[in-house]
Amino acid sequence: MGALILDASVVIGLLDRADAHHARAVDDVETADRDRRPLWVPASAHGEALVAFARADRVSDARDAIAAMGIAVAPITAAIAEAAAGLRARHDALRLPDAIALASARELDGELLTYDDRLAKLAGDTS
Secondary structure (H helix, E strand, O other): OOEEEEOHHHHHHHHOOOOOOHHHHHHHHHHHHHOOOOEEEEHHHHHHHOHHHHHOOOHHHHHHHHHHOOEEEEOOOHHHHHHHHHHHHHOOOOOHHHHHHHHHHHHOOEEEEOOOHHHHHHHHHOO
């Protein structure tokens, strides 16, 4: 089993106990940890997940929590940016942050975990 690439929806679920996906996110990450799967969040999704914390001037708290869960931030490399551009060009409804998450999963030879049904379907259908 390869790496598990976390979309912003998963990281937000992990960080916000009031989020509808909190319990599911915790379960999914604990399962990945038991399976010894590396956990990555694309830098763009990391930024998305931190917006509410930035508004509350608590980015360092969120950053520390993410690191404590063993989640590494994947940089947006040229290869990821180019793959994301190709995905975005082929799928008009795909937002660039979602294209980056999909491209990151492919470049890191991992599986994308998202709670966005549209993105999950696209992740299974795109080439």
